[in-house]
Amino acid sequence: MYQKSSSSVRTKSGNSFNKNRGKPASQGSRKRNGSGGPQRSEGPYVPFGSAPRKSASFGGSRSSFGRGPKRFRGVKKSIIDQNKFIKKAVPVAEVEEYVSKHKFADFNVCQELKNNIITKGYETPTPIQDQAIPEALNGRDIIGVAATGTGKTAAFIIPLINKVFMGKNQKVLIITPTRELASQIDIELREFAKGMGIRSVQCIGGARIGRQISELSRNPQFVIGTPGRINDLIKRGRLRLEGTQNIVLDEVDRMLDMGFINDIKTILSTLPNHKQSLFFSATISTRISGLIQTFLNNPVTVSVKTTVTSDNVEQDIVKVSFDQRKIEVLHDILNKPECEKVLIFGRTKRGVENLSNDLEKRGFKSSSIHGDKAQNKREKALRLFKENHVNILVATDVAARGLDIDDVTHVINYDLPENYEDYVHRIGRTGRANKRGTALTFVS
């Protein structure tokens, strides 16, 4: 457990970090603003020990900082057992290896697509691809139980590109919970479908609807979007789905958590009866089973171990006592050289924005993503983080859903997640591709 003492902060599992107030400017300076990097006692705006400023508060008011339960007023309190946030990482070598039955070259897809797969550098299918691609190529409806990071995008994109390329008038609708995920899928689609005459349009909220309408009028084969905007376009008569014979629901569990159930039901009801449906979800709850029973036709379930991403994540808690300011404890952690690329989760949009601004003022390089931010700004923030121009991204759960970012060394739960599922999802942003990651959860 992380605990501030006079000379060090210590995590419950025993990892100790020097508090390092007078950390040399050179340490980790590549990732920070200015020449010296953030220093506790010399922070440009908030010298160590100064009174909490409003912008430092996170999910609560200035005065609520460090004063116990009051700080959670108006925000649902998490009831997860704190012990669930502590877990030693499994040494990477011990993580069970999946032996793929196929190579990409074995799949019955056109040569143009095979060439693009090679160009993208994919040789061996991931477990979800290995199992789902042959079934999808055979036209089966699929329930894919897999989280982000398992390669599920290619698992549905490859068979669908092949179908569109080989078939006549095939149309595909892909629905995702977030704008970022939609645009990530679109990027991947364009890479896999390069030179194949396949067009796509992103129909996402926060972006200009006029442009989407004009792109839709060009009759793209792939429509990728978020439930609200897709429904809006259907209602305006600009998106007609009668001829859409293929549907992908990505991260179904997230979409239902986010309250999109009615939008999704409405969209699904406008699709033709004869269609191929591919639903992907990290978990299968009763609500999802209901949706599956209503809309899927004799589906085959393809399931991959979804916990594997957290096996190689070292999980620990950071205990913040009532007389401590969270931001100061966070500052100390971020100053550690091992915190190279850090994703920080907060609960409220304003809190996320404030925290990111505060960290910037302290000399850290930070950006933020949350639902109140315009789409172009969200994309920019994400790009800055992905391309290592900033090394800290502060995000709400919703905005961070489905993000695929390389080399995140630490996930910090500055605010507790609402449920354990969200927790697992958050920490899955680190420790990817068999790398070791660290997840730290602030508890009071």
Ligand code: AMP
């Ligand atoms: P996804 O779960 O679709 O978000 O994919 C996670 C990451 O794995 C992405 O960066 C993909 O580019 C990468 N990826 C997916 N499948 C493969 C594969 N078969 N070989 C190499 N990389 C892959």
